[in-house]
Amino acid sequence: xxxxxxxxxxxxxxxxxxxxxxxxxxxxxxxxxxxxxxxxxxxxxxxxxxxxxxxxxxxxxxxxxxxxxxxxxxxxxxxxxxxxxxxxxxxxxxxxxxxxxxxxxxxxxxx
Amino acid sequence: xxxxxxxxxxxxxxxxxxxxxxxxxxxxxxxxxxxxxxxxxxxxxxxxxxxxxxxxxxxxxxxxxxxxxxxxxxxxxxxxxxxxxxxxxxxxxxxxxxxxxxxxxxxxx
Numbered sequence: 001x002x003x004x005x006x007x008x009x010x011x012x013x014x015x016x017x018x019x020x021x022x023x024x025x026x027x028x029x030x031x032x033x034x035x036x037x038x039x040x041x042x043x044x045x046x047x048x049x050x051x052x053x054x055x056x057x058x059x060x061x062x063x064x065x066x067x068x069x070x071x072x073x074x075x076x077x078x079x080x081x082x083x084x085x086x087x088x089x090x091x092x093x094x095x096x097x098x099x100x101x102x103x104x105x106x107x108x109x110x111x
Numbered sequence: 112x113x114x115x116x117x118x119x120x121x122x123x124x125x126x127x128x129x130x131x132x133x134x135x136x137x138x139x140x141x142x143x144x145x146x147x148x149x150x151x152x153x154x155x156x157x158x159x160x161x162x163x164x165x166x167x168x169x170x171x172x173x174x175x176x177x178x179x180x181x182x183x184x185x186x187x188x189x190x191x192x193x194x195x196x197x198x199x200x201x202x203x204x205x206x207x208x209x210x211x212x213x214x215x216x217x218x219x220x
Contacts, residue, residue: 031206041148041195043210056207088152097201100144100208102154 003027006091006103013081014111020077021106023091030095031055032074034066037088037105046089049074081110114138117198117211124218130185132214134198137179144208145172145183146197154197157183188218 006023013019025032033056034046047066048056054066063079078085091103115136124130134143145157158165158172160181165172169188174181185192198211 033208041213043197043199045207045209048206050206058207090154092154097141097206098159100156100159102146102156105152105154107152 004091004093004101004103006089006106008106009104010107010109012109012111015081015083017081018077018079019081019108020075021089021091021108022073022075023103024073025091025093025101026072027093027101028095029093029099029101030071031093031097032068032071033092033094034074034076035090035092037090039087043090047074047076083110086110113212114209115198115200115211117214119214120212121215122217124188124216126189126218126220128188128218130188130192130216130218132183132196132198132216134181134183134211135179136198136200136209138200138209139203140200141203142201143174143181144199144201145181146199148195148197148213150194157196185216190218190220193217
């Protein structure tokens, strides 16, 4: 019944590895987002997709590649992980910028 | 300087106290959100405002568009209100939320 579910909740991996975080929403929302929360708890948008189309791509290294197979899913793939990628990544969805619902977050630790 | 500034950064209150958290922004917005993040990390949307005032239980949110300022009030605070409260604005003519740095609230019993 979870509205926005992201997996995994925790991810510990070595530098240089490639990893993916998955996100699914069952709210019928048309827009999905990835946000990064750094060690100081500051949230910042990374990507936004509306109906499977990329509409926001902030200044994010191209090692990060979002993929939206359909409007209920937005996955985040990260290549060649670096120590600085350690953070909590939140997926969220909304209906045309209203009614934001957040996932529970994925804590990524790169060692 | 961040486009969204919150104050205070940290707030400790005694149970039962009235609490106010402030948010000022410097950009044109179409809406403002107040979010709550508990230890353990999940983020919950409390309010979305574009004008006036909203109330939900012991929480009240107000916004003054002319002054570019919003407040979140908690009446009769309780230890379970302890969390990080985050103000976020939806940029006008844009599709992105810009977040404040958050206010860490601790309510002691």
